[in-house]
Structure formats: C-alpha cells, structure tokens
Amino acid sequence: MLLISEIKLKIDEDESILKKLILNKLHIKDNELLNYQIYKKSLDARKDAIYKYQVLAQVKDEKKYLHLKNVSKYEKPNLEAIKIKSDIRPIIVGYGPSGIFSAYRLLEAGLKPIIIEKGKRINDRVKDVELFFEKGILNPDSNVQFGEGGAGTFSDAKLTTRIKDPFVEYILDVFIKFGAKENIKYIPHAHIGTDEIRKIIMNITDYLINKGAKFHFEEELEELLLENKKVIGIKTNKNKYYSSICILGVGHSAYKTIKNLYLQGVDISPKDIAIGFRVEHPQSLIDKNQIKGADIKEASEYFLRYKDEKAVYSFCMCPGGLVIPASSDFNRIVTNGMSYSKRDSKYANSALLVQVSTKEFPSGPLGGYEYLKEYEEKAYKISDSYKALACNIKDYLNNSLTPLIFESTYPLGTALYDFNNFFNPVDNEYFKKALRYFDTKIEGFIEQGIMVGPETRSSCPIRINRDLNFESINTKGLYPAGEGAGYGGGIMSCSLDGIRIANKIIGNLK
Ligand SMILES: Cc1cc2nc3c(=O)[nH]c(=O)nc-3n(C[C@H](O)[C@H](O)[C@H](O)COP(=O)(O)OP(=O)(O)OC[C@H]3O[C@@H](n4cnc5c(N)ncnc54)[C@H](O)[C@@H]3O)c2cc1C
Known part of the structure; x- marks a missing residue:
C-alpha cells in the first residue's frame, strides 16, 4: 500500500x-x-x-x-494473537473497556475467560439508568458507572487518545467489526455516541459468548482467594471461581471492592486527581468561535487549558450533548457528559477541572475516595436531592447569584447555588483565572455559559501498583487493569491496557 x-x-x-x-x-x-x-x-x-x-x-x-x-x-502491522493450548480460564472482573478488550484478546489466543460483572446487561441497565434520570431513583449496582460496557456506555464515546500504539487501530477495527462506522478510523476526535456504543457492546458480548467466554452478570467480586500471596481464585457474592489469573478492571467508582482488596493486603498508592464542574454553552456559540463561519455540519468542540501551579483544563467535551447524573452511591451528586451519535442537542458541555494533588487528601492510600465523597455528599446536602448545583459563570466571577440564563440539560433539574461556597478558596481562584482566560479564546464563554456540578469522577484516586509483567507487585496472578487501577482514563487507553495485559498473559503461557 x-x-x-x-x-x-x-x-x-x-x-x-x-x-x-x-x-x-x-x-x-x-x-x-x-x-x-x-x-x-x-x-x-x-x-x-x-x-x-x-x-x-x-x-x-x-x-x-x-x-x-x-x-x-504503508504496511499494516500483523497483530494476530499467538494460539495457546492451556486449560487455564483467566477470570476478568469488570466488563468495561479494559475487561472487554482483555477478554477479546484472550479469546483470540484460544483462552476462554470467565467474566464477572456486578451490573446488568445493557437492556436492563438502560431501564435503571432511565429511572434515575427521570425520577431520581438510583440503583447502586446498575447505573451510569456499573453494568455491561462499563462507564463509557452512557457517554459521548469519544475515541480520543494520544497514545501511539498499533493496537489503537486494532481497537477501532473491533468497534467497526461490531457496528461502528468506518470513519472512526480516520476522522479526528472520532466519537460513537451512547446510542451506537450500546449496540456495539451488546454485539461484542454476544460474540464473546459464542466464542466460549462465560459471563456472570449481576455478580460482584468480594475477595480474592489467595495462597502464599498468589491468586488461586475469587469469591463473589454468589460463588467461588478458581484460576491463577485474575484481571481486575473494576473502574474508578468501585471503592467498596478496592477497599476489600486493600484490607487483603494488595499494594495500593494514592494518585493525583482533578475536580470541578461542567460548563454548558449554546452549541451555536462554540461553532461560531471554532469554525469561524465555515459551513461545517458537525457540532464543534474545544480543548482549553490554563497553566498555573494548579492547571485548569476542559475534559471530556460533549458537543451537542447532555450533562447527566452519574452517581453510583446513594445521596451523592456526580455530574458527567453524554452525547448521542448525532450530537444534535442545542448545547455543548465540558468538564472544567482543577488538579488536586494527593497532599490535599485525607491520609492513607484510599484518602482520595474520602476527598471525593465529601464533595459529592456536600452537593447532595445542599440540593437535598439529586438535582445538580448550578449557577451562571458570570455570577460565579462576580460573587452574585441570579437565575440561570438557560436551563441546563441535566435531566433531574438544578439547584441554584454559588460555587464560591462549594470549592475551597484556592481552587475558586484558579477556576476564575482560567474562566477569564478561556473567555479570551472563546468569546462569550463567560457571558453565555452556566456551571453545573460537581464533576468528581474524571480520574481514579488510587493506583494498584504493578510490575513489568502487569501483575500486582505483591499479589501474584492479580492483573490490575484500566482506570480503576490507575492505568487509563478513557475508552481507548483502558481498552489498550486490557489488551496489553492479555498480550502479557498470552506471552507467559506460550
Ligand atoms: C458518563 C461518562 C462519560 C464518559 N465519556 C467518555 C468518552 O466520551 N470517551 C472516553 O474515552 N471516556 C469516557 N468516559 C470514561 C470511560 O468511560 C472510562 O475511562 C472507561 O470506561 C474505564 O474503563 P475501565 O474498563 O477501566 O472501567 P469501567 O468502564 O468503569 O468498568 C468497570 C466495570 O467493573 C464493574 N465492577 C465494579 N466493581 C465490581 C466488582 N466488585 N465485581 C464485578 N464487577 C465490578 C462495574 O460494574 C463496571 O461495569 C466516560 C465516563 C463516564 C462515567
């Protein structure tokens, strides 16, 4: 070629x-x-x-x-998996991108994984999510974070990554094979949309089942079965499964699971995170600024970064999207963003986040979870419901509070609140400097924008330390994967992490 x-x-x-x-x-x-x-x-x-x-x-x-x-x-790299003859059935806990792609790759090599996923299959999961979006009734085991497909299922399904790896194309090829459009391979910042990614994930699951993977949905890992600090299996809320290999891809919201593993002695360190809020603007304002009058059909996007001692940056922008409730715990508010494949809502939203260092957490490896919990619970207490907190950006900068200039797309409604009283004064200062700077990049960013929050789950506050073999440094046979283990942030990087782990396992077994 x-x-x-x-x-x-x-x-x-x-x-x-x-x-x-x-x-x-x-x-x-x-x-x-x-x-x-x-x-x-x-x-x-x-x-x-x-x-x-x-x-x-x-x-x-x-x-x-x-x-x-x-x-x-141009030569397409040969990424075919080596075929393995082994009776080992690796266990995969968590069926988000890292779990999906480790399963896919293991099956290619002839290994038939056992997959444990605490949430439901997508059709049932959608009903639980809709109940939450419409009535504020949360199912803590089946929601935007938990269930078939993991956290990215109710998302914009952006496929952005800066990682250069031949397996990036491999992942896109898999998405295409199961229903995504060909153009995700070549358009910049491609996205699939929540409506399409749901169908694609269901197709992948059915394929994996046909190839011999064994799925256990609505079943939750409780503890590892260990012998001499080596995995010999796992115990769930329903059963025990035996295997010397356990890939752990439980995502960033699996505090309960991570705490259990920590109590079992798995080596975990705290990791820097970021917190903030969503900003929403009329999509027409973003289009006007970004494409300067050109007749472009797609809703346009932005990437903003304000450099300071603590950087403030836009994250996970959803052009033509919605701000959504992404809680997985009772009485805690978490916002995030989602778009349909057409990206045709009249509003653009994006998280604006400030860096938070581990020094700001309560002490201990799991202190970051406590830090986030405090913000999420505080928001719930203020709103006294799952309504998100919201105010106009211009009011936040002027320390005032007036009715929102437009209604947020957040489906449960909002409670008007001055975010100056929500974040700490230092972070407020960074946010304000950043907002003023972003206004110089996108005219009208302050005047025509609202803030909706809080956004707390953009990155995981821990890392499960692993060695060059991708195994936990002190628990052999445990392969921490993806975002919840601190090795990815986003669909592509977590999928890639799952593949890298599977490749390592395949290489070790050959
Ligand atoms: C609303 C939203 C929008 C997003 N939008 C985008 C986007 O557009 N583009 C992008 O790249 N990224 C996006 N992300 C981030 C992306 O979804 C995550 O980075 C990615 O899904 C992480 O993959 P993962 O496999 O590490 O974990 P997850 O996807 O979080 O999956 C973990 C799975 O483990 C399961 N689990 C947890 N505990 C247990 C247990 N004890 N036993 C069994 N199962 C368990 C959970 O139910 C879950 O299904 C978004 C996230 C959210 C929440």
Missing part, C-alpha cells in the same frame, strides 16, 4: 473527488488504481477552512511511486 499525504479538499467538495486527486498525484489511469481508502482526515480551520486527507492507495509496482513527494510505503 502507498500512503499519500497532504491531499486537500474544500469544505463543500465531495469525497468522491479524492480518487481523481490520487490519480493525478501518481500520474496513473483509473484502471491502475486497484483500491483506495481514507487513512486520516483533519480539518484545518485556520483561514479558509479545508479538509486534509491521508489516503492509502493500492497500485501495481508500488516502488515506482515512492520518489514522489508525500508518498510513502
């Missing part, structure tokens, strides 16, 4: 023109181009907005074209 870069199209030009541009670039005739596909597409909105493409082209006698500018050879 040839990789051809720097092919440019005007915003309103049809992608079918690409073929002609490839033929021109290589100086070949139609019948000499055997095949082509888009490899990457990016928007350059600096002046006159254009799309830039990289394409893969299949031609005879590729060498003839390698001297041309912006033409190079």
Whole structure:
C-alpha cells in the first residue's frame, strides 16, 4: 500500500473527488488504481477552512511511486494473537473497556475467560439508568458507572487518545467489526455516541459468548482467594471461581471492592486527581468561535487549558450533548457528559477541572475516595436531592447569584447555588483565572455559559501498583487493569491496557 499525504479538499467538495486527486498525484489511469481508502482526515480551520486527507492507495509496482513527494510505503502491522493450548480460564472482573478488550484478546489466543460483572446487561441497565434520570431513583449496582460496557456506555464515546500504539487501530477495527462506522478510523476526535456504543457492546458480548467466554452478570467480586500471596481464585457474592489469573478492571467508582482488596493486603498508592464542574454553552456559540463561519455540519468542540501551579483544563467535551447524573452511591451528586451519535442537542458541555494533588487528601492510600465523597455528599446536602448545583459563570466571577440564563440539560433539574461556597478558596481562584482566560479564546464563554456540578469522577484516586509483567507487585496472578487501577482514563487507553495485559498473559503461557 502507498500512503499519500497532504491531499486537500474544500469544505463543500465531495469525497468522491479524492480518487481523481490520487490519480493525478501518481500520474496513473483509473484502471491502475486497484483500491483506495481514507487513512486520516483533519480539518484545518485556520483561514479558509479545508479538509486534509491521508489516503492509502493500492497500485501495481508500488516502488515506482515512492520518489514522489508525500508518498510513502504503508504496511499494516500483523497483530494476530499467538494460539495457546492451556486449560487455564483467566477470570476478568469488570466488563468495561479494559475487561472487554482483555477478554477479546484472550479469546483470540484460544483462552476462554470467565467474566464477572456486578451490573446488568445493557437492556436492563438502560431501564435503571432511565429511572434515575427521570425520577431520581438510583440503583447502586446498575447505573451510569456499573453494568455491561462499563462507564463509557452512557457517554459521548469519544475515541480520543494520544497514545501511539498499533493496537489503537486494532481497537477501532473491533468497534467497526461490531457496528461502528468506518470513519472512526480516520476522522479526528472520532466519537460513537451512547446510542451506537450500546449496540456495539451488546454485539461484542454476544460474540464473546459464542466464542466460549462465560459471563456472570449481576455478580460482584468480594475477595480474592489467595495462597502464599498468589491468586488461586475469587469469591463473589454468589460463588467461588478458581484460576491463577485474575484481571481486575473494576473502574474508578468501585471503592467498596478496592477497599476489600486493600484490607487483603494488595499494594495500593494514592494518585493525583482533578475536580470541578461542567460548563454548558449554546452549541451555536462554540461553532461560531471554532469554525469561524465555515459551513461545517458537525457540532464543534474545544480543548482549553490554563497553566498555573494548579492547571485548569476542559475534559471530556460533549458537543451537542447532555450533562447527566452519574452517581453510583446513594445521596451523592456526580455530574458527567453524554452525547448521542448525532450530537444534535442545542448545547455543548465540558468538564472544567482543577488538579488536586494527593497532599490535599485525607491520609492513607484510599484518602482520595474520602476527598471525593465529601464533595459529592456536600452537593447532595445542599440540593437535598439529586438535582445538580448550578449557577451562571458570570455570577460565579462576580460573587452574585441570579437565575440561570438557560436551563441546563441535566435531566433531574438544578439547584441554584454559588460555587464560591462549594470549592475551597484556592481552587475558586484558579477556576476564575482560567474562566477569564478561556473567555479570551472563546468569546462569550463567560457571558453565555452556566456551571453545573460537581464533576468528581474524571480520574481514579488510587493506583494498584504493578510490575513489568502487569501483575500486582505483591499479589501474584492479580492483573490490575484500566482506570480503576490507575492505568487509563478513557475508552481507548483502558481498552489498550486490557489488551496489553492479555498480550502479557498470552506471552507467559506460550
Ligand atoms: C458518563 C461518562 C462519560 C464518559 N465519556 C467518555 C468518552 O466520551 N470517551 C472516553 O474515552 N471516556 C469516557 N468516559 C470514561 C470511560 O468511560 C472510562 O475511562 C472507561 O470506561 C474505564 O474503563 P475501565 O474498563 O477501566 O472501567 P469501567 O468502564 O468503569 O468498568 C468497570 C466495570 O467493573 C464493574 N465492577 C465494579 N466493581 C465490581 C466488582 N466488585 N465485581 C464485578 N464487577 C465490578 C462495574 O460494574 C463496571 O461495569 C466516560 C465516563 C463516564 C462515567
């Protein structure tokens, strides 16, 4: 294959023109181009907005074209798993991205994992989540955080990652195989949307079941079965399972499980986190600022960062999305964001977070969970319900409080509250400086925005320490995975972590 870069199209030009541009670039005739596909597409909105493409082209006698500018050879890496003959059935606890992809990869190698997931399958989980969104009735075992697909199931399903690894493409190929659009492989900041990712995850689960994985939904890990500090199995609330391998991908909200493991002696350290709130703006304001009048159909996004001793940054932006209640514990408020595949709500939202160091936590490896709990409970006490706290950004900056300039998309409604009384004075100062700075980047950011919060679950406050073999440093056979173990933040990085662990296990068994 040839990789051809720097092919440019005007915003309103049809992608079918690409073929002609490839033929021109290589100086070949139609019948000499055997095949082509888009490899990457990016928007350059600096002046006159254009799309830039990289394409893969299949031609005879590729060498003839390698001297041309912006033409190079492309070889897809062979990522096929080695086939293993072993009776070992690895246990996977938690069926979020890290659990899904470790299971997928293990099965490719011929190992048939046993998967324990405390939440429900998606169709039942959706009913629980809707009940919470509509009536504020929370099921602590089945919610936005817990259930088939893990925390990203009710999300924008953004697939952004800065990690360079051939398995990034492998993950995207899996999503495509089970129903995602081809373009997630080449458009920048691709997203799938909550409606589509749900279907894709259900398809993957059915496939894994057909291939021999054994699932136990609505079953929760309680403790590890250990012998001489080695895993020999696990005990759940319903059963015992025996295996020398346990991949633990329980996500950042599994405090109860992490505490049990800590009490069993698993080595855990506290980790820096971030807290904050969601900002919401009319999507039209963001579009106007980001694409400067170009006729672009997709809802546009932003990435903002204010550098100071404690950085403040935007996180998990959901263009055309909703702010959602993401609690998994009674009487605690947690906000997050979600979009449908069309990203067609009239509002953009994003978390704005300030860094929090472990020094600010109560002492002990699990102090970060206490720190977060305090904020989540405080919000619930103020609102006396699962209504989120909210105020206008301009009021927050002026220490005043007036009715919201528009109603938040948060489905349970909001309680008007001055966030100056919520965060500590130091963090308030950083947030205010950052908001003023962001207003210089996106005109109207202050005047036309509201704050909704708190946002507390953007990163996990612990790390389960592991060695180069990806095993816990003091509990052999335990493979901590993904966000809840401190090794990922987001769908792609956690999926990748699951694959890396599976690859290690496969390599050790071969
Ligand atoms: C609302 C929301 C929106 C998000 N949006 C995005 C986005 O657009 N893009 C992105 O990249 N990331 C997003 N994220 C983050 C992303 O979802 C997570 O980083 C990712 O899901 C973490 O994967 P994981 O496998 O480590 O854990 P999780 O996905 O958290 O999965 C852990 C699973 O373990 C289960 N579990 C917990 N304890 C036990 C136990 N004791 N026994 C058995 N099972 C247990 C849970 O039920 C859960 O299903 C979002 C998160 C949320 C909450």
